[in-house]
Amino acid sequence: MSGIYIHIPFCKKACFYCDFHFSVSFKIKEKIITAICQELKKRKDFFDSKESISSIYFGGGTPSVLSIKEIDEILGVVYGHYNIEKNAEITFECNPDDLSKEYLRELKFVGINRLSIGIQSLNDEHLKWMNRSHDACQAKKSIEYAAEAGFNNITLDLIYGLPQLGDREWSDSLKEALNLPVNHLSAYSLTMEENTPYVKLVNQGKYKKPSDETSSGHYQILVQQTRDLGWEHYEVSSFCKPGNYSKHNSSYWSGNKYLGVGPSAHSYDGISRHWNVSNNQSYLEFIRSGNRSFETEKLTINNRMNEYLLTGLRTKWGVDLKLLSDKYNYNVASIFEEDIKYWTSLNWLEMKNSKMKLTDKGMLFADHISSTLFMS
Numbered sequence: 052m053s054g055i056y057i058h059i060p061f062c063k064k065a066c067f068y069c070d071f072h073f074s075v076s077f078k079i080k081e082k083i084i085t086a087i088c089q090e091l092k093k094r095k096d097f098f099d100s101k102e103s104i105s106s107i108y109f110g111g112g113t114p115s116v117l118s119i120k121e122i123d124e125i126l127g128v129v130y131g132h133y134n135i136e137k138n139a140e141i142t143f144e145c146n147p148d149d150l151s152k153e154y155l156r157e158l159k160f161v162g163i164n165r166l167s168i169g170i171q172s173l174n175d176e177h178l179k180w181m182n183r184s185h186d187a188c189q190a191k192k193s194i195e196y197a198a199e200a201g202f203n204n205i206t207l208d209l210i211y212g213l214p215q216l217g218d219r220e221w222s223d224s225l226k227e228a229l230n231l232p233v234n235h236l237s238a239y240s241l242t243m244e245e246n247t248p249y250v251k252l253v254n255q256g257k258y259k260k261p262s263d264e265t266s267s268g269h270y271q272i273l274v275q276q277t278r279d280l281g282w283e284h285y286e287v288s289s290f291c292k293p294g295n296y297s298k299h300n301s302s303y304w305s306g307n308k309y310l311g312v313g314p315s316a317h318s319y320d321g322i323s324r325h326w327n328v329s330n331n332q333s334y335l336e337f338i339r340s341g342n343r344s345f346e347t348e349k350l351t352i353n354n355r356m357n358e359y360l361l362t363g364l365r366t367k368w369g370v371d372l373k374l375l376s377d378k379y380n381y382n383v384a385s386i387f388e389e390d391i392k393y394w395t396s397l398n399w400l401e402m403k404n405s406k407m408k409l410t411d412k413g414m415l416f417a418d419h420i421s422s423t424l425f426m427s
């Protein structure tokens with residue numbers, strides 16, 4: 052279950068809350084694509100020759116600013132240098148305003164089989180407020196067009212917790228979004244990330260801060276509505292029709308290997324993490340010079356256990372305490388007996404056999420709870 056992640060570091064507009072790496076200047080786009088292809092060739096030994104790749108993920112930034120020729124060129128290098136499974140999941144993140152009927156047909160033709168469409172909201176004012184490059188009508192149309200083009204594996208991104216988004220409106224847009232021909236939803240709470248325009252606008256008194264109360268209310272509506280429709284809530288922010296999990300993300304959460312190429316992309320080889328420089332020009336220079344474009348950190352046993360706790364508790368499968376004890380001699384249940392009792396009494400945590408899982412309520416505090424169980 053290994054994967055390849057390809058970071059496309061360009062966006063037409065800067066959404067005010069976003070802290071991913073991207074540039075709105077496209078001047079060196081072609082050079083970056085060439086460099087990504089070079090990096091893919093150069094790092095082919097990241098995987099053993101027998102290791103097969105079960106997922107490829109184009110993320111960003113906005114991969115849909117690429118031409119079909121550029122996507123095809125990248126995929127050509129991937130298929131030419133890696134052992135890609137026949138039924139590999141190939142996800143492509145895109146923005147609705149880029150999805151013409153023709154572009155979608157061609158995406159399908161070059162082998163993309165899963166679309167991740169960033170609709171974020173179905174309210175024009177809210178989309179404008181977030182500085183998104185599309186409107187609600189384009190969002191709905193893009194999904195219809197994608198289905199018409201033959202995509203049957205479509206995931207949507209939605210953002211909740213906007214200060215001006217009422218519970219009723221959130222519930223209605225959720226209903227409308229889940230009625231579209233999609234089988235997966237990633238829903239994120241609006242947060243104020245450091246160094247984003249949102250923080251500046253709040254500090255200048257021009258925008259309101261998100262409130263925990265609003266977010267938690269929206270989250271409860273989200274959990275209830277998806278459940279009423281028979282969807283699975285399989286990770287804090289991920290929901291799907293039964294069994295339609297994201298292979299690529301599930302593989303991250305299971306601690307499998309993945310190679311990330313492009314500026315700011317991260318990789319994990321089972322022992323160490325690597326991360327590429329988060330600057331387009333510096334990335335080009337690293338690739339041109341033949342020097343390594345990434346920094347490395349070797350994970351200690353404690354790092355690995357803590358990551359397992361962090362990611363495991365975020366999923367519906369939870370954490371296997373027997374595995375932690377057998378593999379690492381780390382007995383969480385007895386070391387943190389009091390904390391576990393406390394979380395359980397609040398109905399945030401459940402223990403079943405050797406499995407420790409968060410309840411829907413507990414999922415809201417997943418990162419906090421897992422950090423209290425970390426091995427220091």
Ligand code: SF4
Nearest residue numbers: 062065066069111112
């Ligand atoms: S399109 Fe996506 S990556 Fe680009 S600025 Fe908006 S949220 Fe960030």
